[in-house]
Amino acid sequence: MKHGFSLIEILVVIVILGVLAGIGAPKLMGFTEKTKEKADLMKLYYLRDALNKALISSGEALYNSPYLSKGDDSTNIKNRDKLKQYLEKESGVTLFVIEMKGGASMNVQASHGSANNSANMCDLIGDAGTWYDALNEAHFEGVADIVAFRQQTGNNGGIKKDVEKNGKSHSTFTVKEDGSNWRTYPNTPMFMSRELNYGKAAGLDKITSQGNNKTNYRLTMSVQWTGGKEGSHSVEVALLPNGAKMRNKSNGRGGAFLTDNGVCFSTYGDIGCADYKY
Template identity: 60%
Template sequence: MKRGFSLIEVMVVIVVLGVLSGIAVPKIMGYTEKTKEKADLMKLYCLRDALNRALLENDAALYKSSFVSSGKQAADNLSKLKTKLASETGVDLFVIEMRPDLNTNIQNNHASINKDSEMSKLIGDSGTWYDALKDAGFNGVADILIARNNGSYKKGDGATYYSTPYQQGKDTYYRTYPKDQIFMSYLLNRGKSAGLSGITSQGSNKTNYRLTMSFQWSQMDSTSNSVEVALLPAGAKMRNRSNGKGGALLSDNGVCFSTYGDIGCADYQY
């Protein structure tokens, strides 16, 4: 004799499935996001390797940019570059700003994280830095920085990037981002979903989250003839001379955005 399922049995099954989905779905989503974060981390390694390949071909490759080789300020700029490459914080090449409600924003500098820095001018429109960004999949970034430095980004989209105006109160600002998306993860496109209350360097604004793409000589030693790369929050060090620890971005999934490995995030504060 055939019998169907009772209402109670059906309800029990639904409850069990609900419990299982409540456990499984977040884990699957967390795993997917961690996979994307690891793919984004690999782009930092690609950028590091592109620069190190240039150094293998010519150990002075990083000093050939017009920013440090021509013009009245070249000598001073070169001195600043050499100092920063051997410093605990490294060279702040450009800024990545994330907001949960807007597209990622690439900036040359910002008062909250690297005020008045001119290091983005190292890239220019050709040369070692420009080629390294392109080879590592950061298409459009160099063109954005050129436009940011000469003020032309307010005139509209470029060939490789978008320039989108938006209003904040009475002021008009612009978000500049590559037409080819740089990163895959939510973290590096929309920022951290929690923990922003710990970021005090950006005043009362707790929605924007900025990082510098930074470089330094490996172990802060110019004789190493190689560099390391990290994404640094405001005030963070790539590597502390006393203990070797760094304060690079550490995701909630445990992915450390430093080519030094996990020690590069051992002093992450947020």
């Protein structure tokens, strides 16, 4: 005689499956996010490789930027010396800024006072030259246009006037209202992972790199001569919190961004995040 399952047996199986799903789902989601973060990390390597490829062709490649040739001789020399100095600094040279804010989309900025601003040279990107070409080769489409837009419009008032005149949609990026502020982000997503689109899920009250700001934080796309030495003829790339170092010259450790899943956003490898503080 065949017997079916009793209601109690079915309920027990449902409960067990529910428990297993509750255990497995978070792990699966964590694995998925870590995979996305590693894919995002590869874009830093693409940028590094694009710059290093240019350096193989010409040792002066990093000085190939309209910004370094548009002024008079004394101004150009001053800017070249500044770039040389920044590329050797422990924090490297800042190309652009990424702002993270819970519940809001990523915000790309040219510069910000709370984002390694003392080493910012976003002007290097321009619309041609090594830096512009490297960003596009590494699939950071729209970033150069955002930087130019931010420099042209200046503050929130300038952006508002531009939006009223030209609208919010541009060919490569979008402008979005955020209270009294504005957010700008590429139409082609720059990153895949949640942490590099919307920031960390929790713990913003523990942020130390933004002073009294407990609602958001900023990371800079930073570039440094490998080991801080021009003689290396190569560069490294990292996403740095405000005030962080790409590489401490005394111990080789860096403070680049480290995700909750343990992915280090530095082409120096894990040592590039050894001093990360959140």
